[in-house]
Amino acid sequence: MLNIAVVGAGRIGAIHAANVAASPDANLAWVCDPVPGAADKLSHLGGRVGLDARQAIASDDVDAVVIGSPTPTHVELILAAVEAGKAVLCEKPVDLDLARARQCQAAVEAAGGRVMIGFNRRFDPTFAEVHARLQSGEIGQLEQLTIVSRDPAAPPASYVAVSGGIFRDMTIHDFDMAHFFLGEVESVQAVGQNVVDPAIAEVGDSDAAVVVLKAKSGAVATIINNRRCAYGYDQRLEAFASAGMLEARNQHATSAAVSTATLSGAANRVQDFFLQRYADAYRLELAAFVKAVAEGGPFSPSLADGVTALALADAALESSKSGQTVLL
Ligand SMILES: NC(=O)c1ccc[n+]([C@@H]2O[C@H](COP(=O)([O-])OP(=O)(O)OC[C@H]3O[C@@H](n4cnc5c(N)ncnc54)[C@H](O)[C@@H]3O)[C@@H](O)[C@H]2O)c1
Structure with a gap:
């Protein structure tokens, strides 16, 4: 059973959280969103809710992170998750800046990180x-x-x-x-x-x-x-x-x-x-x-x-x- 934190509780985060909760092979460990009350709307799916994605990413009860937050947050969250040794599924696009996306790719590869992009x-x-x-x-x-x-x-x-x-x-x-x-x-x-x-x-x-x-x-x-x-x-x-x-x-x-x-x-x-x-x-x-x-x-x-x-x-x-x- 893979313990997953979903980061971002907006349109796409809600879909991912529901799919994690419904998966026979995954457990919805956390849903995080910095806007007060946003993650609470998904509390019926189970798992803890939080305001700070980094807390969930660092948590021992999380194996993998699904990033559904706005695009400008993706690189920072990918790198934090990889540093914590967590597998990542991140929404598209990686970033709006190609040079920054390439730096992220290089850093992830250097760290041996595992990142999938959500081209559904x-x-x-x-x-x-x-x-x-x-x-x-x-x-x-x-x-x-x-x-x-x-x-x-x-x-x-x-x-x-x-x-x-x-x-x-x-x-x-x-x-x-x-x-x-x-x-x-x-x-x-x-x-x-x-x-x-x-x-x-x-x-x-x-x-x-x-x-x-x-x-x-x-x-x-x-x-x-x-x-x-x-x-x-x-x-x-x-x-x-x-x-x-x-x-x-x-x-x-x-x-x-x-x-x-x-x-x-x-x-x-x-x-x-x-x-x-x-x-x-x-x-x-x-x-x-x-x-x-x-x-x-x-x-x-x-x-x-x-x-x-x-x-x-x-x-x-x-x-x-x-x-x-x-x-x-
Ligand atoms: N694959 C697809 O079909 C698809 C569809 C829609 C959106 N997207 C992508 O998903 C991402 C989110 O889009 P959306 O439409 O769901 O946006 P949205 O605005 O509906 O939701 C984003 C949520 O993330 C939260 N958030 C902001 N900063 C955060 C942070 N640091 N940590 C955690 N949560 C944070 C916001 O408060 C908001 O609730 C974008 O990158 C977008 O391109 C992909």
Whole structure:
């Protein structure tokens, strides 16, 4: 039984805490959040609640730490946990600053630390099946990967202003998926758009983007992002290869479909947002982390994968500003 402290009791921390509590192989030892009352909201899940993450990290009754606090706290908490000899599952992105993320990676490697990054989409059963079947050779050699990732509604500009921008905050998931499918990427071209909220343009960010990544293998990935989507959380992926194609389509709460005088086989609206769409993925991500800690197996996605995704985000930002292809 792995004793886990969950750090951060916000949107994602609540999901991780619930998954730890429900896991047959893990025990929710602590939930920590510096905002008084925040961790208490999760006290029904069991475990101790605290204000200071460092107290939980240092505690002898904690084997592993799940970091779900805001991005600027990740590096400090990763290093504290590794120093205390604890395994870590940390939310994306590692940091907003690539140099700082790389320093963190070097320090963790020097200390022999074990850190997994929460790129939950790798664990989505449909995406994972597409990846596994592609790897098995069923559709031949990958030539073109298309990732469509659109949020239902844009966050407030106040959030965007401190988020690191669309590439580090939103596209980061897609960069990891592209890297997961394509392997090493050698060039990035990106175009940013402002089509959703003028306030996002005012804080200097794009609210939609298209990114083209070319891999060493010759395969090319296209990522299509938008901060707003009228029909819900649009999450699709297509792998086109020499002998066929694999698709991950949008998901709906149920598979009911209606046909009327004006509609044929119309499905319900696609799932609302990440909490619903990736509920299974978060659970399976946690299970993979617990298994890797218990068995001493590789941590995947690794901290290095987290740094790679951030490097791709920085390259996309540079390309969107310069209009040039950025070579990695
Ligand atoms: N993988 C995903 O799908 C996904 C989804 C949402 C958020 N995230 C990531 O998770 C992180 C948190 O995002 P969120 O949306 O849950 O934010 P949130 O604001 O809802 O929650 C963050 C919580 O962390 C607490 N906190 C602040 N400093 C802390 C510290 N030093 N120690 C412990 N807790 C601290 C805050 O009080 C807050 O309750 C971000 O890095 C974000 O990028 C990932």
